[in-house]
Amino acid sequence: xxxxxxxxxxxxxxxxxxxxxxxxxxxxxxxxxxxxxxxxxxxxxxxxxxxxxxxxxxxxxxxxxxxxxxxxxxxxxxxxxxxxxxxxxxxxxxxxxxxxxxxxxxxxxxx
Amino acid sequence: xxxxxxxxxxxxxxxxxxxxxxxxxxxxxxxxxxxxxxxxxxxxxxxxxxxxxxxxxxxxxxxxxxxxxxxxxxxxxxxxxxxxxxxxxxxxxxxxxxxxxxxxxxxxxxxxxxxxxxxxxxxxxxxxxxxxxxxxxxxxxxxxxxxxxxxxxxxxxxxxxxxxxxxxxxxxxxxxxxxxxxxxxxxxxxxxxxxxxxxxxxxxxxxxxxxxxxxxxxxxxxxxxxxxxxxxxxxxxxxxxxxxxxxxxxxxxxxxxxxxxxxxxxxxxxxxxxxxxxxxxxxxxxxxxxxxxxxxxxxxxxxxxxxxxxxxxxxxxxxxxxxxxxxxxxxxxxxxxxxxxxxxxxxxxxxxxxxxxxxxxxxxxxxxxxxxxxxxxxxxxxxxxxxxxxxxxxxxxxxxxxxxxxxxxxxxxxxxxxxxxxxxxxxxxxxxxxxxxxxxxxxxxxxxxxxxxxxxxxxxxxxxxxxxxxxxxxxxxxxxxxxxxxxxxxxxxxxxxxxxxxxxxxxxxxxxxxxxxxxxxxxxxxxxxxxxxxxxxxxxxxxxxxxxxxxxxxxxxxxxxxxxxxxxxxxxxxxxxxxxxxxxxxxxxxxx
Numbered sequence: 001x002x003x004x005x006x007x008x009x010x011x012x013x014x015x016x017x018x019x020x021x022x023x024x025x026x027x028x029x030x031x032x033x034x035x036x037x038x039x040x041x042x043x044x045x046x047x048x049x050x051x052x053x054x055x056x057x058x059x060x061x062x063x064x065x066x067x068x069x070x071x072x073x074x075x076x077x078x079x080x081x082x083x084x085x086x087x088x089x090x091x092x093x094x095x096x097x098x099x100x101x102x103x104x105x106x107x108x109x110x111x
Numbered sequence: 112x113x114x115x116x117x118x119x120x121x122x123x124x125x126x127x128x129x130x131x132x133x134x135x136x137x138x139x140x141x142x143x144x145x146x147x148x149x150x151x152x153x154x155x156x157x158x159x160x161x162x163x164x165x166x167x168x169x170x171x172x173x174x175x176x177x178x179x180x181x182x183x184x185x186x187x188x189x190x191x192x193x194x195x196x197x198x199x200x201x202x203x204x205x206x207x208x209x210x211x212x213x214x215x216x217x218x219x220x221x222x223x224x225x226x227x228x229x230x231x232x233x234x235x236x237x238x239x240x241x242x243x244x245x246x247x248x249x250x251x252x253x254x255x256x257x258x259x260x261x262x263x264x265x266x267x268x269x270x271x272x273x274x275x276x277x278x279x280x281x282x283x284x285x286x287x288x289x290x291x292x293x294x295x296x297x298x299x300x301x302x303x304x305x306x307x308x309x310x311x312x313x314x315x316x317x318x319x320x321x322x323x324x325x326x327x328x329x330x331x332x333x334x335x336x337x338x339x340x341x342x343x344x345x346x347x348x349x350x351x352x353x354x355x356x357x358x359x360x361x362x363x364x365x366x367x368x369x370x371x372x373x374x375x376x377x378x379x380x381x382x383x384x385x386x387x388x389x390x391x392x393x394x395x396x397x398x399x400x401x402x403x404x405x406x407x408x409x410x411x412x413x414x415x416x417x418x419x420x421x422x423x424x425x426x427x428x429x430x431x432x433x434x435x436x437x438x439x440x441x442x443x444x445x446x447x448x449x450x451x452x453x454x455x456x457x458x459x460x461x462x463x464x465x466x467x468x469x470x471x472x473x474x475x476x477x478x479x480x481x482x483x484x485x486x487x488x489x490x491x492x493x494x495x496x497x498x499x500x501x502x503x504x505x506x507x508x509x510x511x512x513x514x515x516x517x518x519x520x521x522x523x524x525x526x527x528x529x530x531x532x533x534x535x536x537x538x539x540x541x542x543x544x545x546x547x548x549x550x551x552x553x554x555x556x557x558x559x560x561x562x563x564x565x566x567x568x569x570x571x572x573x574x575x576x577x578x579x580x581x582x583x584x585x586x587x588x589x590x591x592x593x594x595x596x597x598x599x600x601x602x603x604x605x606x607x608x609x610x611x612x613x614x615x616x617x618x619x620x621x622x623x624x625x626x627x628x629x630x631x632x633x634x635x636x637x638x639x640x641x642x643x644x645x646x647x648x649x650x651x652x653x654x655x656x657x658x659x660x661x662x663x664x665x666x667x668x669x670x671x672x673x674x675x676x677x678x679x680x681x682x683x684x685x686x687x688x689x690x691x692x693x694x695x696x697x698x699x700x701x702x703x
Contacts, residue, residue, distance in 0.1 A: 019691050026200055033196045037189045037367075042359050045182070049350065055322020055332045060350045063185035064177075064408040065318060068192045068401050075199040075394035082204075083387055086693055093385045093693040 018089040025081055029074050037067040114511035118257045121512075121519040125295050126272055129526070132291055133276030133284040141559050144281030145212040145538050151286055151382040157395025159289035160379040162296060162523070163531035164191075164370075164396070165403060166242065167249025170296060170524035175499030177411035178418075181341075181349035184411065186362045192397060192404055193363070194370025197600075199393030202371060203380040205607045207389035208690045212381065213535070214374040214599065215543040221606040222614045223683055225548050230621050232539045234598045235374045239532045240572065241591040242375075246529040247577025250522060256440060256501065257518040266577040269526060274570045277530040277537075278563050285530045286382060292523035297402055299520020303504045303513050304406045307413045310507060317409035333412050340419055345489075346458045349412065354653075355645065361656030369592030369658055372600030374539070375531040386693035414499045417506045422492060424453050427476035433505035438479055441469060442495035446481040449489070459488030467493050529573065537566035590632055593654070597624035597661025605669060610687045612669060615676040620669025628661030 040048060045059030053061050086092040112120075138144040151159070169191070177184030209217050214235060219228030247266050254265025276284045304317040312323035312333060322332050329336060338348040347353050370376065379396075380389045421431065427445065437443040444467040445454055461467075462483035470480040481493075501521065504513045541561035546553040553561070598621045605612040605620075632654045635643040645651055652660060689695075 015688060015692055022691075029200060030196075033193065037193050038360060038363065041185060041189055042363065043356060045352070052322070054319060055324075056334055057350050060182055060185075060334070061322075063182065064188055065321075065405055067189050068405055071192050071196050072394060072397050072401055074196050075390070075397055078200055079387070079390035079394055082390060086387070091692050091694050093387050 014089060015091075018085070018091060021085050021089070022082065025078060025085065029078055032070065033074055036062060036070045041067045112511070114514050115257070115259060117512050117515035118518045121515040122258065122522060125291075125519045125523060128291055129272065129276060129288045132287045133280045136283045136287045137279055138281035138283045138559075141212075141542075141555050141562065143283045144559055144562055145381075145534075145542065146378070147281075147283040147286045147382040149382060149384055151384075153383050153388040153392035154395050155286070155290055156379060156383050156388075156392045158293040158399055159286045159382075160376065160392070160396035161399035161403075162289035162293035162527035163379055164376055164400060164528070165296065165524055166528035167246050167521060167525040169403065169407075170300065170521050171249055171252075171500050172497050174407040174410040174414065174503075175496035177408055178415040178499050179496050181347070182352050183354050183359065184408075186359055186366060188404055188408060190363045190366025191370055192400060194367040195393055195397040195400070197367060197371035198376065198380075199390060199397075202377065202603055202607070203389045203393050204386045204693070205690045206377060206603070207380050207383065208386050208693060209686075210381075212378075213538050213542055214377050214603070215539055216547070217606060218599075218602050218617070219543065219547060221683065221686065222602075222612075222617045223680065224614045224618065227602075227614060227618050227621070228543055229548060230618065230625075231599065231602070232543050234594055234621070234625065235535060235539050238373065238591045238595050238599075239375060239536050240569075240576070243529050243532045243536075243569070243573040244576035246525045246532070247573050249525040250529075251577055252497070253501070253518055253521045253525070256436075257514070263578050266574055269522070269529070269577070270570050270574040273526055273529050273533065274567065277533045277570070278566045281562070282378075282382060282534055285527075285534055288530065289527045292527040293399060295523040296520045296527070297399070299516045299523070300403050300406060302516060303507070303509055304410050304413075306509050306513065307417075307503065307507045308409060311413055311416070317413075318405045320409045321412060333416065337412055337416050340416070344419070344423070344457050349415070355651045357651050358645075358648075358653050358656055361652040361659045363656075365596050365656050365658035365662075366592050368596035368600050368662055369594075372595035372598075372603065373591075374595075374599065375528075375535045377603075378535055378538075379531070410500065410503060414503050414506065417503075418494070418499075419456060421506060422454050422456050424455065426452055427454065427478050430454075431505070433502050436505075437495075437498050437502060441466070442498050444469065444481045444483075444493040445478050445491055446485060447474070447476065447478075448485050448491050452476065454491060455489055456492045457488065457490040459490050460486050461488065461490045461493045462486060466495065533566050533569050533573070536569045537562045540565035590629075593628045593632055593658030593661060594625060596658035597628040597665055601662055601665040601669065605666075607687065607690060610684055611673065611678060613673050613676055613679045616669040616671075616673030619672040620665040623668040624661045624665030627664045628658055631657045631661075 040059065041063035045063055048059035048062065049057035051058040083092065142148055173187055176187065206217055211217060211220070215228045215231035218231040219225065247269060250269035251262040251265040254260050254268065255262045276288050305315055308317040308320040309315055311325060312320045313326050314320050314323040321334055324330060324332055325336055331339065334350060338350055342348050352359060380392060383389050383392050434443060444462065446461070449455065462481060463486055464483060467481045467483040470482045472480055474480045501517060504517055541558055545561050546558050601624060602617050602621050605617065635654045643654070
């Protein structure tokens with residue numbers, strides 16, 4: 001694995017497959033995002049209030065506490081899983097040069 | 112030392128810190144001015160984003176709003192945090208890969224159109240100026256209450272400080288100042304919350320305090336007690352919703368999508384070195400934000416409980432100092448409607464026409480005489496929601512240094528947001544309007560000068576709004592989020608996820624979304640405020656939530672127009688391909 005960055009395989013099929021993998025990650029993460037906030041916190045809040053969690057009615061807890069904790073986890077899970085997808089496709093940016101540094105050398109618009 | 116002296120000390124120390132950081136991190140190039148050189152560590156950027164995002168509204172107003180709205184206040188909690196999930200998953204990594212300086216930059220290049228760029232600049236300016244006026248006002252209020260100076264002097268001082276570090280330091284100065292401001296702000300928010308949680312429930316974690324049994328021997332949890340006390344007084348239960356579900360849904364969605372479309376938040380992700388850093392950094396930002404946002408509902412319920420406990424059926428003569436101090440500024444008002452000598456607090460407005468007006472003389476109990484007409488409601492107390500966070504330490508009898516800390520924290524919240532907004536205003540003027548639209552030959556040195564000049568002009572305009580607040584500041588907040596949700600977010604989202612979206616579709620969509628949202632809000636807020644009731648709203652959605660519908664309008668119009676107009680050129684399709692992957696492709700690899 002000694003190729004320089006510019007020799008990476010970024011041909012159509014490969015990047016297409018990578019993009020599909022990204023969309024799959026987005027789909028299930030956003031489904032959880034929607035369910036926990038709009039679902040449990042709003043639409044289903046009233047029936048869920050029949051239960052209590054940590055002494056707080058459950059629907060109210062989701063709306064004022066739980067949804068926020070889940071949001072944080074979703075972002076970190078996405079960052080972590082996407083990095084693994086990047087690696088699977090050989091597209092991880094760990095050794096990428098900083099694009100602003102390149103702009104200095106290579107003119108100002110990036111294709 | 113007196114509380115005022117302590118406050119001066121804390122505020123002066125924090126200002127000295129910000130100025131010191133600004134001098135240490137001056138910007139020397141446009142790249143440093145716009146995006147801090149692109150070398151900010153993701154955790155530092157997360158803190159800076161948190162300070163940038165959490166404004167005077169989050170720090171001062173939010174807990175107060177929740178305290179008086181109960182469950183319905185959740186729209187702000189979920190709306191202002193859930194947007195970061197959209198930002199991290201749908202926008203930030205790709206926009207970072209695009210690697211330019213401003214949000215209109217992306218829209219202009221992706222839709223190969225100066226018109227699109229100028230529309231984006233317009234949206235950005237409306238959103239940002241709306242916001243910044245509120246920040247300067249927040250600075251003024253804190254100065255006048257805690258430092259006992261004139262509101263205008265407070266605004267001038269705030270302007271001078273922001274001018275100094277935003278104009279000199281640019282994004283680089285702002286970033287590191289915001290890191291310091293985050294620390295001041297979060298410390299100032301958590302200390303009183305922990306104190307009060309300990310006092311009321313014995314549990315030091317305010318987040319758990321909500322469901323913990325009270326120490327008053329009632330054997331009830333904070334929320335159960337609050338529900339019981341409020342329903343007893345004739346209010347709806349704290350945990351119940353008074354708004355239609357569809358409206359709560361739409362407002363939350365508009366706030367989330369608006370958050371993801373706010374330019375001053377998006378540009379923060381242009382400052383980290385890589386795409387993977389942009390993803391992580393959004394997570395850190397939300398973690399830092401959540402520290403405050405999960406504490407706010409606890410503060411809200413403690414404050415409401417304490418407030419009712421102190422005020423209900425007590426006499427004016429026994430009211431503590433904070434009640435009288437805020438009354439002196441006109442943010443609390445009491446009139447003994449039933450002439451029993453006691454204060455009755457209940458649902459409904461106590462006086463006609465919102466905030467009461469006061470006469471010069473004092474009433475028989477020593478209270479300021481309210482000259483506004485009383486309403487038929489039994490409620491005798493007017494209380495401004497914005498005072499809850501600021502008054503909370505006093506209500507709970509905390510020591511003077513805690514109040515001084517809260518004052519310094521609210522200034523940090525207002526100043527950090529104001530600086531971030533000034534930066535996106537100045538960069539969109541100098542970079543997008545001057546350099547990319549009107550004067551193509553601008554050199555880097557000229558551009559930097561234009562950037563500083565427009566930041567200076569923006570400070571003055573913001574200060575003007577702070578001193579002469581347009582009567583509609585509160586109303587236009589709905590504008591900021593609604594417009595960002597209906598105009599910028601869809602254009603950015605389709606620019607990344609819909610390769611076939613073309614110039615005509617994007618422009619038509621932005622104009623339709625913007626126009627629709629604008630007219631709906633303006634109709635109910637300015638032209639026919641009397642008609643602003645649930646029966647007249649479309650689908651039962653209030654002006655606060657209409658940005659969600661505006662976003663749908665934008666998408667529908669954009670797809671319809673794009674179907675019947677020319678496809679985007681090959682070069683743009685390649686651009687979209689390249690921003691979808693985190694590494695450089697051959698076509699945009701450096702020439703070695």
